[in-house]
Amino acid sequence: MDSNASTLILRPPLSIQNDIEKGPPDELTEPPVDLKGFFNGDKEAISLAASQIRAACSNHGFFQVINHGVDPIVIRAAHQQMDAFFDLPTSRKFAVKRKPGSVWGYSGAHADRYSSKLPWKETFSFGYSHDNSLELDVINYFKSVLGKDFEEAGLVYQKYCEAMRNLSLVILELLAISLGVDRSHYRKLFEDGDSIMRCNSYPPCREAGLTLGTGPHCDPNSLTILHQDQVGGLEIFANNKWQAIRPRPDAFVVNIGDTFMALCNGRYKSCLHRAVVNKEKVRRSLVYFVSPKEDKVLRPPEDLMGTEEARKYPDFKWSDLLEFTQNHYRADATTLQNFAYWLLSSKNTLN
Ligand SMILES: C=C1C[C@]23C[C@H]1CC[C@H]2[C@]1(C)CCC[C@@](C)(C(=O)O)[C@H]1[C@@H]3C(=O)O
């Protein structure tokens, strides 16, 4: 972020200001979900994991996973490449700036998109598709936008995204088990999905209590798998208060997003969360936004819906919700409700 940005004093709404200036909230103390049993087919361990997930997702939509099978060397390399990118001169980062309407590329405080409540962060985002379709090939993207000296970074993130996809399919299977539906249902729905990888960098801020790294929001996508550095700053809204998530290098953070909330007809909550900043240190996070193929019609599975149960959300496609957040609505805590209204009213005007 430009040096003059530190003189940028943001005045968040009073409630947030008092809230943050009071200092860090207490920590969420729920134990992580241990995936070891899943990989060795231990039925008891799987049902324990499913019941932990059911309780957490019915309450606030957040849990952490350990013994996830992701190579720590790949995780470390992804953090190192993220540091290398954000330590580039501003001119190099601006050269790969996000284009209007696209999530991909670099953004500084989203200053190109919004004129108030700017997040105190830089982001770099790109697409990932398992079938390595050319336009979503991570290595080509890095080489084409950042040049040959970032080919190594492209290789690292290709591997990291493959690991995230594998982990997401395990989590989706456990979510199905926890919901009592066919355990392969969500895995099949997502295995050909195209996801978004985002690197977040939150610079230190002299007035850390007057701003936010990312304001309160629910992720519009289906599932978010996040690995944070050891600085701390992620908070989720649970048990009627903001609760800090202590960083664990061996764990991934998992959030239920809006799209999965619709895919389970509201059984599980889309996690309300935010990122606060501090006065001393930059904080960085790797975020993988799991999404289904853009053109799939999304609705809850038949074996989830009670015979008399009303649908809470209309059928929709991820392409429509993504477009809504990029061109019509700044994602926040009530994106899905506003999207449903927008979708239905635009269909009515079309008929
Ligand atoms: C589909 C997306 C939009 C955002 C990136 C992904 C999933 C999370 C969304 C976001 C982070 C929610 C908070 C607001 C936002 C504008 C941001 O701070 O970056 C959102 C992302 C975006 O629209 O770029």
Ligand SMILES: O=C(O)CCC(=O)C(=O)O
């Ligand atoms: O960096 C974090 O801890 C949270 C990031 C986040 O919520 C997001 O990018 O959607």
Ligand SMILES: [Fe+2]
């Ligand atoms: Fe988020």
